[in-house]
Amino acid sequence: MKPNLNDQVLATLSKSNHLNHLKQLQAHLITLGHAHTHFYAFKLVRFCAITLSNLSYARLIFDHLYSPNIYLYTAMITAYASHPTTHPSALELFRHMLRFPTTPRPNHFIFPHVLKSCYESRSTGLVHAQITKSGFEQYPVVQTALVDSYSRVLGGLRCARKVFDELSERNVVSFTTMVSGYARVGDVDNALRLFNEMEERDVPCWNALIAGCTQNGLFNQGIELFRRMVGVAFDREGEGQCKNKPNQVTVVCALSACGHTGMLQLGRWIHGYIYKSGFVLDSFVSNALVDMYGKCGCLGQARKVFEINPEKGLTSWNSMINSLALHGRSDGAIAIFEEMVEHGGSVRPDEVTFIGLLNACTHGGLVDQGYYYFEMMIREYGIEPQIEHYGCLIDLLGRAGRFDEAMEVVKGMSMEPDEVVWGSLLNGCKVHGRNDLAEFAAKKLVEFDPHNGGYGTMLANIYGELGKWDEVRNVWRTLKQQKSYKIPGCSWIEVDDQVHQFYSLDKSNPKTEEIYNILESLVGSRNEVMVEF
């Protein structure tokens, strides 16, 4: 028996990845008299838009149909909505569909896709009106899509909440959407409040909250939630219900938090958990592991995970480069960069790549090489330097004591220098004893953030170095009046799953004396010693 055309088309598309394959299939369909069969056209449009990211050809197929049905409009609008630069086209097509009576009438499936194209054009409200008018507002799927759409528009969170509050029926999905909305604007408190109100929870809603924490820098809180999730899932007291086990998305978030806080033990546990759970090491998981190991200083492990990733994407390369750069392995970072350019396939270095690369040069003292890559970024890759790149470059030049060039760069910047730029310059000045320029940079910092006790303290110290004692007193008086205090430097180490925190000059630890003695024997002085808080 001959395989039917339906299966043939699906099989061909699942194996194809090139426009030529698509054209062959099209030719085949035309000879069989199926050039205008909606079902096949639908498959072709989706393939073209999703696999090939070729919107113009998808539109070409669409435009050659006599009267596209609702499926085809939906497919075409979905295609546009998933490519941010073509958002207007999605709405245009939708309006066209509404305006002409010969086109299909909207159903409730199309609205989520239309709403996805509203984020940048801020037209959620218009579509909302249309939804109400056409009587689709009572569909939970549409309602949730509305909440999501409002929450992604700048300043739209209040509207999102309003729609959410008026829902006829809240479920775990609409709750999760709202939690993510709060997380997106950094309002973790409200995200948590809503999470606590939920009577039923699933994996995505845990993930939304954990991601909310880690994306807003609340790494410890994220870890705490992760531990709670693991605890609930494995039900340590009871009979082990194993519901809501962390999945790939969860571990990616948790690993990010481990990297940022240096929790290597937990990171290793998660790696084991991934292995035991039989998760596929997709690029997200792999990259998160590389980043965690890299940040925790296990460069060998990071490298191993990186090497076995068969689909190294931009982030994979960037994570590996950053890991090496972070630990001063400039040669390694540069080698990976070169490998990326040579064997990275379609992957092209982006602005993050160059931050890592410049960082590597800074830590290795490779000033000229750093300059070279900075130029390469602009000329060969057409990347406009961001303030971050300038920060790296100033850092690079400052540490090398090349202050004239550093100031040239500052003057040539296309934007106002920020705190990091002045901070980098100041740091270089301190290393090289350039107190005159240090005063200038520190003043800029204080100007930037007059209530920052740290900046004030640095300025006062520099005045001290310069013997400007009146100025020293002035700065201290201002700081005192404003109640601006320097946040003490802090460092910590993880031993047996416990984090020990150390602040400068704090002697509150019961073992202070012992710690001091050991550290003294190690560094030979008490001045730089940290004591546990």
Next chain:
DNA sequence: CTAGGGTTAG
């Protein structure tokens, strides 16, 4: 064709 969750950056 059907609403929610993911990594990298001075």
